[in-house]
Amino acid sequence: MKRLQKLESIAESFEGVGKTFAIQAGREVRVIVEPEKVDDNTADILAIEIAK
Secondary structure, three states: OHHHHHHHHHHHOOOOEEEEEEEHHHOEEEEEEOOOOOOHHHHHHHHHHHHO
């Protein structure tokens, strides 16, 4: 549970991220962005940065 919370907090630390959900024992992180702050190109870059 702590690992999932840590993954969520890491993803939420990025600018433009609204909400995150770590699922499947942390193998997948769903990220909901704020559409007025993040466009499609920025979302691609954001996904790569979060994965790092």
